Amino acid sequence: MSHDTIAAIATAVGEGSIAVIRLSGPDAIARTAAVLRTKADFEAAETHTVHYGHIVDPSTGEKVEEVLVTLMRGPRSFTGEDVVEIGTHGGVIAARNVLQLVLRQEGIRLAEPGEFTKRAFLNGRIDLTQAEAVIDLIRSKSDRAFQVAMKQSEGSLSRRIIELRQRILEVIAHVEVNIDYPEHDVEELTSAFIREHCGEALAGVNLLLKTASEGKILREGIVTAIVGRPNVGKSSLLNALSHSNKAIVTDIPGTTRDVIEEFVTVNGIPLRLLDTAGIRETSDVVERIGVERSRSALEDADLILYVLNRNELLHDDDRELMERLAGRQVVVIFNKTDLPQLLDASEVEKVFSAERIVPMSVLEDEGIDRLENVISDLFFGGRIESNDLTYVTNVRHISLLERARQSLVDAIEATDIGVPIDIIQIDVQQAWELLGEVIGDAAGESLLDQIFSQFCLGK
Ligand code: GDP
Numbered sequence: 001m002s003h004d005t006i007a008a009i010a011t012a013v014g015e016g017s018i019a020v021i022r023l024s025g026p027d028a029i030a031r032t033a034a035v036l037r038t039k040a041d042f043e044a045a046e047t048h049t050v051h052y053g054h055i056v057d058p059s060t061g062e063k064v065e066e067v068l069v070t071l072m073r074g075p076r077s078f079t080g081e082d083v084v085e086i087g088t089h090g091g092v093i094a095a096r097n098v099l100q101l102v103l104r105q106e107g108i109r110l111a112e113p114g115e116f117t118k119r120a121f122l123n124g125r126i127d128l129t130q131a132e133a134v135i136d137l138i139r140s141k142s143d144r145a146f147q148v149a150m151k152q153s154e155g156s157l158s159r160r161i162i163e164l165r166q167r168i169l170e171v172i173a174h175v176e177v178n179i180d181y182p183e184h185d186v187e188e189l190t191s192a193f194i195r196e197h198c199g200e201a202l203a204g205v206n207l208l209l210k211t212a213s214e215g216k217i218l219r220e221g222i223v224t225a226i227v228g229r230p231n232v233g234k235s236s237l238l239n240a241l242s243h244s245n246k247a248i249v250t251d252i253p254g255t256t257r258d259v260i261e262e263f264v265t266v267n268g269i270p271l272r273l274l275d276t277a278g279i280r281e282t283s284d285v286v287e288r289i290g291v292e293r294s295r296s297a298l299e300d301a302d303l304i305l306y307v308l309n310r311n312e313l314l315h316d317d318d319r320e321l322m323e324r325l326a327g328r329q330v331v332v333i334f335n336k337t338d339l340p341q342l343l344d345a346s347e348v349e350k351v352f353s354a355e356r357i358v359p360m361s362v363l364e365d366e367g368i369d370r371l372e373n374v375i376s377d378l379f380f381g382g383r384i385e386s387n388d389l390t391y392v393t394n395v396r397h398i399s400l401l402e403r404a405r406q407s408l409v410d411a412i413e414a415t416d417i418g419v420p421i422d423i424i425q426i427d428v429q430q431a432w433e434l435l436g437e438v439i440g441d442a443a444g445e446s447l448l449d450q451i452f453s454q455f456c457l458g459k
Pocket of ligand 1: 228229230231232233234235236237335336337338339360361362363364
């Protein structure tokens, strides 16, 4: 348990109808009571109760804010400590005034980013993958990503890891016995045991790693550029995608350009459409071929939606563009199917396979479903519908899993060529420790600081 009490504004900065100041620690209730005027005695109140009252400046007696205060005594709270949440009017000023009054007291300080969640972890309320999932929950930009993070915060990844570690622990125990009492064991049998159990653990690690690339997409979105000649229907397509799929405009601070990016979800998959300025830039890609910015926007994209007007003959600009797009993840849209076909499709089909070509009429709302299915097949082979939402989405987890995989491979190979068992044991133990690091078993202090500092203030 920590000995000091922390406080911070827990809601997002900006306009909202309420804001919440959260306090956690041994003095959370007393420090709140010192600035709170309620009918009943707040300090004596039952746990998990809500209180109406006013925040009062103790030095002047002046009412600062009308509030609803929630009291949760440890250990049944988010952090495991005494927690108070003060709900104030929305906006920055009210919450800041209350926070300043609270912080003016002795023995209470402003929380560091992620410190509430860090305490929850240190007090055993959640494990490390769950804590990290809280970061993802805050950041998730699509329903699907949210569900994945939710699942992780409930501990589904941890359970998998614990199972794998159990397998490996059996090997460690078995080998330990063999080393201590070689006369009781047959070397042959131990080798077979290592091979079998490490093999199973390896298969499990591989399965988790396979989800990693999908997880990254779910979390960060598929970077998508819409390209094509002027007037083919790019903006119309963008609008159609946005309207049928509740566009989410997300402000992502910390990206290099600090731009507002537009997210649309397609079959639950977030597409990160290059910011509007970027899209405009790429829309003019043919006219501006050779312009550095449009070139790099194209190069950065994971997915390119290439729009052609089926009502026009193929233009030389298109031939040039097709050459540049060859080999990329491209979905070709033959737009304006409501008009007579003039385009020679066979020339396009020489470069792009037919299943990547979607005839559409954006104007008449035809073909959007097909486009969405082609996109989800492209990135998930249709498997996105699966209910198994244990995705590894975190870079730290991925790197640990990759190292654990290597240790297991080394152990199995060493067994095959007859390396002494106590040497093999080193690799097996390594795999066990690396997997332990994923869930925060034996996590060092610096690792913890690094993880929790990614949180926003008040979490
Ligand atoms: P952009 O320059 O590529 O962004 O093209 P726009 O989206 O601005 O569309 C250019 C014109 O084509 C507009 O007048 C649209 O209404 C029209 N348009 C877009 N999609 C269709 C379609 O499917 N059928 C027809 N007939 N017109 C379309």
